[in-house]
Amino acid sequence: MLGNLFTEREKAIKYLKEYIIKNPSIFINTRYFYINVMGKNETDIFAVNIDDPSDGQKNLDKFVKKVFDKYFATFGLDLYFDEIDGWFNNSIDAVKSMQEKITNDQFIIKYKFRDIKGIEW
Known part of the structure:
Protein backbone atom coordinates (compact mmCIF):
# COMPACT_ATOMS: atom_id res chain seq x y z
CA MET A 1 0.00 0.00 0.00
CA LEU A 2 1.15 3.50 -0.72
CA GLY A 3 2.34 5.30 2.38
CA ASN A 4 3.44 2.09 4.13
CA LEU A 5 6.86 1.59 5.57
CA PHE A 6 8.78 -1.52 4.60
CA THR A 7 11.32 -3.13 6.87
CA GLU A 8 13.18 -4.80 4.00
CA ARG A 9 14.47 -3.19 0.85
CA GLU A 10 13.56 -6.20 -1.35
CA LYS A 11 9.90 -6.12 -0.24
CA ALA A 12 9.68 -2.41 -1.03
CA ILE A 13 11.23 -2.95 -4.49
CA LYS A 14 8.90 -5.88 -5.19
CA TYR A 15 5.85 -3.86 -4.12
CA LEU A 16 6.91 -0.88 -6.24
CA LYS A 17 7.43 -3.09 -9.32
CA GLU A 18 3.98 -4.66 -8.87
CA TYR A 19 2.42 -1.22 -8.37
CA ILE A 20 4.04 0.12 -11.56
CA ILE A 21 2.87 -2.92 -13.53
CA LYS A 22 -0.69 -2.55 -12.22
CA ASN A 23 -0.81 1.24 -12.84
CA PRO A 24 1.42 2.02 -15.82
CA SER A 25 -0.46 5.15 -16.87
CA ILE A 26 0.67 6.92 -13.70
CA PHE A 27 4.35 6.41 -14.54
CA ILE A 28 4.51 6.90 -18.30
CA ASN A 29 4.35 10.15 -20.21
CA THR A 30 3.60 8.65 -23.63
CA ARG A 31 1.13 6.17 -25.08
CA TYR A 32 2.17 3.83 -27.87
CA PHE A 33 -0.42 2.60 -30.37
CA TYR A 34 0.28 -0.19 -32.85
CA ILE A 35 -1.72 -1.95 -35.57
CA ASN A 36 -0.92 -4.13 -38.56
CA VAL A 37 -3.00 -3.20 -41.61
CA MET A 38 -2.70 -5.37 -44.72
CA GLY A 39 0.81 -6.45 -43.72
CA LYS A 40 2.00 -2.92 -42.96
CA ASN A 41 2.80 -1.84 -39.41
CA GLU A 42 1.36 1.45 -38.31
CA THR A 43 2.52 2.97 -35.01
CA ASP A 44 2.13 6.26 -33.23
CA ILE A 45 3.24 7.76 -29.94
CA PHE A 46 1.17 10.35 -28.09
CA ALA A 47 2.03 12.40 -25.03
CA VAL A 48 -0.09 11.60 -21.99
CA ASN A 49 -2.07 14.27 -20.20
CA ILE A 50 -2.54 12.83 -16.71
CA ASP A 51 -4.94 15.63 -15.72
CA ASP A 52 -7.43 14.66 -18.45
CA PRO A 53 -9.08 11.26 -17.83
CA SER A 54 -10.39 11.04 -21.41
CA ASP A 55 -6.97 11.77 -22.92
CA GLY A 56 -6.28 8.12 -23.75
CA GLN A 57 -9.56 7.76 -25.65
CA LYS A 58 -8.93 11.01 -27.55
CA ASN A 59 -5.47 9.81 -28.60
CA LEU A 60 -6.86 6.42 -29.63
CA ASP A 61 -9.54 8.15 -31.72
CA LYS A 62 -6.84 10.24 -33.45
CA PHE A 63 -4.84 7.10 -34.20
CA VAL A 64 -7.87 5.24 -35.57
CA LYS A 65 -8.81 8.23 -37.77
CA LYS A 66 -5.25 8.46 -39.08
CA VAL A 67 -5.15 4.75 -39.97
CA PHE A 68 -8.64 4.84 -41.53
CA ASP A 69 -7.85 7.91 -43.62
CA LYS A 70 -4.54 6.45 -44.80
CA TYR A 71 -5.70 2.94 -45.73
CA PHE A 72 -9.45 3.00 -46.31
CA ALA A 73 -11.03 6.44 -46.87
CA THR A 74 -9.23 7.21 -50.12
CA PHE A 75 -9.88 3.81 -51.69
CA GLY A 76 -13.67 3.78 -51.49
Missing part, protein backbone atom coordinates in the same frame (compact mmCIF):
# COMPACT_ATOMS: atom_id res chain seq x y z
CA LEU A 77 -15.71 3.07 -54.61
CA ASP A 78 -19.15 4.46 -55.35
CA LEU A 79 -21.14 1.58 -56.79
CA TYR A 80 -24.86 1.19 -57.39
CA PHE A 81 -26.76 -2.06 -56.90
CA ASP A 82 -29.67 -2.98 -59.18
CA GLU A 83 -31.42 -4.74 -56.27
CA ILE A 84 -31.14 -8.12 -57.99
CA ASP A 85 -27.59 -9.20 -58.75
CA GLY A 86 -25.56 -6.47 -60.47
CA TRP A 87 -23.24 -3.62 -59.46
CA PHE A 88 -22.77 -0.54 -61.64
CA ASN A 89 -20.66 2.62 -61.68
CA ASN A 90 -23.67 4.93 -62.05
CA SER A 91 -27.28 4.97 -60.97
CA ILE A 92 -28.69 5.19 -64.51
CA ASP A 93 -27.25 1.83 -65.53
CA ALA A 94 -28.38 0.25 -62.26
CA VAL A 95 -31.97 1.45 -62.70
CA LYS A 96 -31.98 0.35 -66.36
CA SER A 97 -30.70 -3.10 -65.41
CA MET A 98 -33.32 -3.41 -62.68
CA GLN A 99 -36.10 -2.45 -65.10
CA GLU A 100 -34.88 -4.95 -67.70
CA LYS A 101 -34.64 -7.77 -65.18
CA ILE A 102 -38.08 -7.03 -63.77
CA THR A 103 -39.80 -6.69 -67.15
CA ASN A 104 -38.09 -9.73 -68.62
CA ASP A 105 -39.55 -12.97 -67.37
CA GLN A 106 -36.59 -13.89 -65.18
CA PHE A 107 -38.50 -14.85 -62.09
CA ILE A 108 -39.59 -18.39 -61.30
CA ILE A 109 -43.01 -18.46 -59.74
CA LYS A 110 -43.02 -21.14 -57.07
CA TYR A 111 -46.35 -20.39 -55.42
CA LYS A 112 -49.55 -18.76 -56.62
CA PHE A 113 -52.34 -17.73 -54.32
CA ARG A 114 -55.93 -16.74 -55.02
CA ASP A 115 -57.65 -14.56 -52.48
CA ILE A 116 -61.40 -14.38 -51.69
CA LYS A 117 -62.08 -11.95 -54.55
CA GLY A 118 -60.37 -14.28 -57.02
CA ILE A 119 -57.29 -12.15 -57.48
CA GLU A 120 -54.24 -14.28 -58.13
CA TRP A 121 -50.85 -13.31 -56.72
Whole structure:
Protein backbone atom coordinates (compact mmCIF):
# COMPACT_ATOMS: atom_id res chain seq x y z
CA MET A 1 0.00 0.00 0.00
CA LEU A 2 1.15 3.50 -0.72
CA GLY A 3 2.34 5.30 2.38
CA ASN A 4 3.44 2.09 4.13
CA LEU A 5 6.86 1.59 5.57
CA PHE A 6 8.78 -1.52 4.60
CA THR A 7 11.32 -3.13 6.87
CA GLU A 8 13.18 -4.80 4.00
CA ARG A 9 14.47 -3.19 0.85
CA GLU A 10 13.56 -6.20 -1.35
CA LYS A 11 9.90 -6.12 -0.24
CA ALA A 12 9.68 -2.41 -1.03
CA ILE A 13 11.23 -2.95 -4.49
CA LYS A 14 8.90 -5.88 -5.19
CA TYR A 15 5.85 -3.86 -4.12
CA LEU A 16 6.91 -0.88 -6.24
CA LYS A 17 7.43 -3.09 -9.32
CA GLU A 18 3.98 -4.66 -8.87
CA TYR A 19 2.42 -1.22 -8.37
CA ILE A 20 4.04 0.12 -11.56
CA ILE A 21 2.87 -2.92 -13.53
CA LYS A 22 -0.69 -2.55 -12.22
CA ASN A 23 -0.81 1.24 -12.84
CA PRO A 24 1.42 2.02 -15.82
CA SER A 25 -0.46 5.15 -16.87
CA ILE A 26 0.67 6.92 -13.70
CA PHE A 27 4.35 6.41 -14.54
CA ILE A 28 4.51 6.90 -18.30
CA ASN A 29 4.35 10.15 -20.21
CA THR A 30 3.60 8.65 -23.63
CA ARG A 31 1.13 6.17 -25.08
CA TYR A 32 2.17 3.83 -27.87
CA PHE A 33 -0.42 2.60 -30.37
CA TYR A 34 0.28 -0.19 -32.85
CA ILE A 35 -1.72 -1.95 -35.57
CA ASN A 36 -0.92 -4.13 -38.56
CA VAL A 37 -3.00 -3.20 -41.61
CA MET A 38 -2.70 -5.37 -44.72
CA GLY A 39 0.81 -6.45 -43.72
CA LYS A 40 2.00 -2.92 -42.96
CA ASN A 41 2.80 -1.84 -39.41
CA GLU A 42 1.36 1.45 -38.31
CA THR A 43 2.52 2.97 -35.01
CA ASP A 44 2.13 6.26 -33.23
CA ILE A 45 3.24 7.76 -29.94
CA PHE A 46 1.17 10.35 -28.09
CA ALA A 47 2.03 12.40 -25.03
CA VAL A 48 -0.09 11.60 -21.99
CA ASN A 49 -2.07 14.27 -20.20
CA ILE A 50 -2.54 12.83 -16.71
CA ASP A 51 -4.94 15.63 -15.72
CA ASP A 52 -7.43 14.66 -18.45
CA PRO A 53 -9.08 11.26 -17.83
CA SER A 54 -10.39 11.04 -21.41
CA ASP A 55 -6.97 11.77 -22.92
CA GLY A 56 -6.28 8.12 -23.75
CA GLN A 57 -9.56 7.76 -25.65
CA LYS A 58 -8.93 11.01 -27.55
CA ASN A 59 -5.47 9.81 -28.60
CA LEU A 60 -6.86 6.42 -29.63
CA ASP A 61 -9.54 8.15 -31.72
CA LYS A 62 -6.84 10.24 -33.45
CA PHE A 63 -4.84 7.10 -34.20
CA VAL A 64 -7.87 5.24 -35.57
CA LYS A 65 -8.81 8.23 -37.77
CA LYS A 66 -5.25 8.46 -39.08
CA VAL A 67 -5.15 4.75 -39.97
CA PHE A 68 -8.64 4.84 -41.53
CA ASP A 69 -7.85 7.91 -43.62
CA LYS A 70 -4.54 6.45 -44.80
CA TYR A 71 -5.70 2.94 -45.73
CA PHE A 72 -9.45 3.00 -46.31
CA ALA A 73 -11.03 6.44 -46.87
CA THR A 74 -9.23 7.21 -50.12
CA PHE A 75 -9.88 3.81 -51.69
CA GLY A 76 -13.67 3.78 -51.49
CA LEU A 77 -15.71 3.07 -54.61
CA ASP A 78 -19.15 4.46 -55.35
CA LEU A 79 -21.14 1.58 -56.79
CA TYR A 80 -24.86 1.19 -57.39
CA PHE A 81 -26.76 -2.06 -56.90
CA ASP A 82 -29.67 -2.98 -59.18
CA GLU A 83 -31.42 -4.74 -56.27
CA ILE A 84 -31.14 -8.12 -57.99
CA ASP A 85 -27.59 -9.20 -58.75
CA GLY A 86 -25.56 -6.47 -60.47
CA TRP A 87 -23.24 -3.62 -59.46
CA PHE A 88 -22.77 -0.54 -61.64
CA ASN A 89 -20.66 2.62 -61.68
CA ASN A 90 -23.67 4.93 -62.05
CA SER A 91 -27.28 4.97 -60.97
CA ILE A 92 -28.69 5.19 -64.51
CA ASP A 93 -27.25 1.83 -65.53
CA ALA A 94 -28.38 0.25 -62.26
CA VAL A 95 -31.97 1.45 -62.70
CA LYS A 96 -31.98 0.35 -66.36
CA SER A 97 -30.70 -3.10 -65.41
CA MET A 98 -33.32 -3.41 -62.68
CA GLN A 99 -36.10 -2.45 -65.10
CA GLU A 100 -34.88 -4.95 -67.70
CA LYS A 101 -34.64 -7.77 -65.18
CA ILE A 102 -38.08 -7.03 -63.77
CA THR A 103 -39.80 -6.69 -67.15
CA ASN A 104 -38.09 -9.73 -68.62
CA ASP A 105 -39.55 -12.97 -67.37
CA GLN A 106 -36.59 -13.89 -65.18
CA PHE A 107 -38.50 -14.85 -62.09
CA ILE A 108 -39.59 -18.39 -61.30
CA ILE A 109 -43.01 -18.46 -59.74
CA LYS A 110 -43.02 -21.14 -57.07
CA TYR A 111 -46.35 -20.39 -55.42
CA LYS A 112 -49.55 -18.76 -56.62
CA PHE A 113 -52.34 -17.73 -54.32
CA ARG A 114 -55.93 -16.74 -55.02
CA ASP A 115 -57.65 -14.56 -52.48
CA ILE A 116 -61.40 -14.38 -51.69
CA LYS A 117 -62.08 -11.95 -54.55
CA GLY A 118 -60.37 -14.28 -57.02
CA ILE A 119 -57.29 -12.15 -57.48
CA GLU A 120 -54.24 -14.28 -58.13
CA TRP A 121 -50.85 -13.31 -56.72
